[in-house]
Amino acid sequence: MNNNLIIETKHLTKRFPMGKGEFTALKGIDLTLGKGEFTGLIGPSGSGKTTLLNIIGSLDSPTEGEVIVMGSSVGIMSAKEAARLRKENLGFIFQSYNLLQVHTVYENVEFPLLLLKLSSSERRKMVHDALEWVGLTDKMKQKPPQLSGGECQRVAIARAMVKRPSLVLADEPTANLDAANSHNILQTMVKLNQDLMTTFLFATHDDKVIGYLRRKIYLKDGLVDKIETA
Amino acid sequence: MKLAIKLAFKNLIGAGLRTWLNVIVLSFSFVMIIAAKGILVGWDRQAKKDMADWEIAGGQYWNANYDPYDAFTLTEAHSVIPGQFKDEIERGDMVPVLITQGTIYPEGRMQSILIKGIDPGQSLLELPTGRLDTAAGALPAIIGSNMARANRLSKGDYVTIRWRDANGTFDAAEILITDIFTTNVPTVDVGQVWIALDSLQSMVLMPGEATILTFRDQENREAGVGDWKLMTYKSLVSEVDEMIKTKSVGQSIFYIILLILALLAIFDTQVLSIFRRQKEIGTYVALGYTRKEVVLLFTVEGAMHAVLAAVTGAIYGIPLLVWLANKGISLGMSSAEFGFTMADTMYPVYSGSLIIGTTLLVMIATTIVSYWPSRRIAKMNPTEALRGKLQ
Ligand SMILES: Nc1ncnc2c1ncn2[C@@H]1O[C@H](COP(=O)(O)OP(=O)(O)OP(=O)(O)O)[C@@H](O)[C@H]1O
Ligand SMILES: [Mg+2]
Numbered sequence: 001m002n003n004n005l006i007i008e009t010k011h012l013t014k015r016f017p018m019g020k021g022e023f024t025a026l027k028g029i030d031l032t033l034g035k036g037e038f039t040g041l042i043g044p045s046g047s048g049k050t051t052l053l054n055i056i057g058s059l060d061s062p063t064e065g066e067v068i069v070m071g072s073s074v075g076i077m078s079a080k081e082a083a084r085l086r087k088e089n090l091g092f093i094f095q096s097y098n099l100l101q102v103h104t105v106y107e108n109v110e111f112p113l114l115l116l117k118l119s120s121s122e123r124r125k126m127v128h129d130a131l132e133w134v135g136l137t138d139k140m141k142q143k144p145p146q147l148s149g150g151e152c153q154r155v156a157i158a159r160a161m162v163k164r165p166s167l168v169l170a171d172e173p174t175a176n177l178d179a180a181n182s183h184n185i186l187q188t189m190v191k192l193n194q195d196l197m198t199t200f201l202f203a204t205h206d207d208k209v210i211g212y213l214r215r216k217i218y219l220k221d222g223l224v225d226k227i228e229t230a
Numbered sequence: 231m232k233l234a235i236k237l238a239f240k241n242l243i244g245a246g247l248r249t250w251l252n253v254i255v256l257s258f259s260f261v262m263i264i265a266a267k268g269i270l271v272g273w274d275r276q277a278k279k280d281m282a283d284w285e286i287a288g289g290q291y292w293n294a295n296y297d298p299y300d301a302f303t304l305t306e307a308h309s310v311i312p313g314q315f316k317d318e319i320e321r322g323d324m325v326p327v328l329i330t331q332g333t334i335y336p337e338g339r340m341q342s343i344l345i346k347g348i349d350p351g352q353s354l355l356e357l358p359t360g361r362l363d364t365a366a367g368a369l370p371a372i373i374g375s376n377m378a379r380a381n382r383l384s385k386g387d388y389v390t391i392r393w394r395d396a397n398g399t400f401d402a403a404e405i406l407i408t409d410i411f412t413t414n415v416p417t418v419d420v421g422q423v424w425i426a427l428d429s430l431q432s433m434v435l436m437p438g439e440a441t442i443l444t445f446r447d448q449e450n451r452e453a454g455v456g457d458w459k460l461m462t463y464k465s466l467v468s469e470v471d472e473m474i475k476t477k478s479v480g481q482s483i484f485y486i487i488l489l490i491l492a493l494l495a496i497f498d499t500q501v502l503s504i505f506r507r508q509k510e511i512g513t514y515v516a517l518g519y520t521r522k523e524v525v526l527l528f529t530v531e532g533a534m535h536a537v538l539a540a541v542t543g544a545i546y547g548i549p550l551l552v553w554l555a556n557k558g559i560s561l562g563m564s565s566a567e568f569g570f571t572m573a574d575t576m577y578p579v580y581s582g583s584l585i586i587g588t589t590l591l592v593m594i595a596t597t598i599v600s601y602w603p604s605r606r607i608a609k610m611n612p613t614e615a616l617r618g619k620l621q
Pocket of ligand 1: 018024046051
């Protein structure tokens with residue numbers, strides 16, 4: 001096995017119950033992702049990008065086939081093991097930011113560190129670093145409702161990055177942002193990818209995002225259509 | 231758990247008005263329960279203390295035939311005071327009372343009464359028996375204020391009483407009301423005339439006899455001495471316990487409704503939260519919580535209403551309860567009307583166990599109604615929760 005391998009999917013199939021029958025969202029996906037990649041799943045709406053990302057993120061499980069994330073198989077791990085994988089190794093960035101509204105920017109970013117039970121001095125240092133990466137040190141005490149969309153997404157990036165996870169999964173992170181903010185955020189992520197060797201996997205159909213990707217995995221109707229490497 | 235508490239607190243405070251409405255309603259039930267129960271506890275204590283002071287002291291021996299609810303038993307309910315109590319009586323630690331049925335004729339009307347004979351020198355009970363010593367042309371007697379009011383008798387009045395002696399022969403005499411006492415214990419007041427024990431004994435031809443022996447100290451009492459049976463303090467005040475129990479049932483209904491309303495509001499908030507905050511739930515899972523931990527978080531959040539309610543309740547409740555305890559509460563009813571030992575003004579007593587018990591009750595109830603809807607989270611699909619699409 002390749003030590004640099006972060007994700008490996010083998011004949012991954014996902015079916016959802018639909019009315020009386022079933023709907024096959026992923027129809028046998030074989031993929032590998034190495035450490036430090038900056039890769040995107042690209043495809044039209046309904047092609048299965050989010051479904052694939054969720055399974056890789058252990059939020060959902062495969063119907064058939066196997067998904068190995070950092071050496072553990074998503075389909076067979078317990079809820080507790082899956083939670084530990086997410087807590088320790090994964091960062092999520094969502095289209096709709098999903099920040100905790102009643103918490104300040106600082107607290108939102110600190111949250112994953114609380115789950116890891118780090119000491120308060122460690123946490124303080126790491127939160128300050130993360131806020132610096134995204135350029136939000138001056139908005140630390142504000143709450144999400146007081147921030148712009150771009151700022152919210154930067155908080156979400158800081159929250160995903162603060163624990164320096166091996167893998168960040170970003171589902172349409174720019175869908176709610178204008179062009180300037182999108183580029184700003186993508187540049188931040190590229191820099192983090194280079195500085196920290198964090199692996200990024202996107203799901204997107206946004207050309208702005210696609211422009212930054214080093215590897216593009218095109219999905220179509222639940223299948224890998226083609227793979228392009230820049 | 232510590233993190234859950236911290237988060238839950240933030241979330242609750244963040245929810246603003248809704249939280250405070252729930253908390254305030256819940257705190258009402260908190261304060262209500264403590265106030266209402268406190269009144270009963272205060273009543274209970276006061277009633278028992280008054281009974282002890284005025285009537286039963288540390289306990290009594292009753293003549294085996296005596297039944298306080300049947301005046302006709304009185305003709306049989308008397309016997310010679312056992313010799314073994316002589317010392318105790320002389321020390322003043324035991325007070326014999328002889329009771330007989332009689333009739334009083336205030337202003338020409340006729341009224342059935344109990345004539346009770348007691349040692350004028352006794353100090354075991356608060357009855358002002360010293361005034362029975364007063365030498366006068368007539369037989370000195372004391373009565374309670376309710377008896378006085380009902381028969382329009384005043385201090386210094388002369389009035390005729392009639393009784394039957396041991397042989398069944400009627401006799402009559404005039405008594406002089408030498409004192410009127412005020413008590414919360416109707417059973418030493420309403421329909422009763424107190425005179426000196428030796429006078430009554432000779433009037434009814436029962437020398438050395440009594441119906442009840444009231445003693446100061448209950449320790450090492452024999453259950454029965456001759457035809458005298460022991461009535462412990464506990465058994466004598468049991469009717470107070472019974473009455474308080476009855477009252478507390480009636481009272482509970484009131485605040486249980488209030489508590490249920492508060493719990494319903496919290497239940498509703500929980501149900502709503504779980505629907506409205508699906509994305510947040512999904513986010514917790516994405517950040518590394520298990521669904522069970524999210525259930526815990528939401529349960530703690532709901533249960534924390536009770537903590538906030540305790541704090542809020544304390545802020546306005548403590549001054550209110552202290553004020554009540556000092557000022558007392560008048561039920562607008564006298565003990566004579568109620569027929570039961572009861573002060574005109576009752577002073578609530580709040581015991582530690584009452585406060586802790588109430589707090590626990592409210593906490594546990596709140597935790598249950600918070601946990602109930604939260605269990606749903608454990609069945610949620612995190613990806614659907616994240617999309618916020620669950621029905
Ligand atoms: N829980 C579900 N139950 C039933 N069908 C589902 C479920 N989740 C996804 N699907 C279906 O699977 C297919 C793939 O969905 P997915 O969300 O992965 O698409 P996507 O590529 O992310 O699309 P978009 O660009 O619109 O986000 C869609 O047709 C969708 O309707
Ligand atoms: Mg999608």
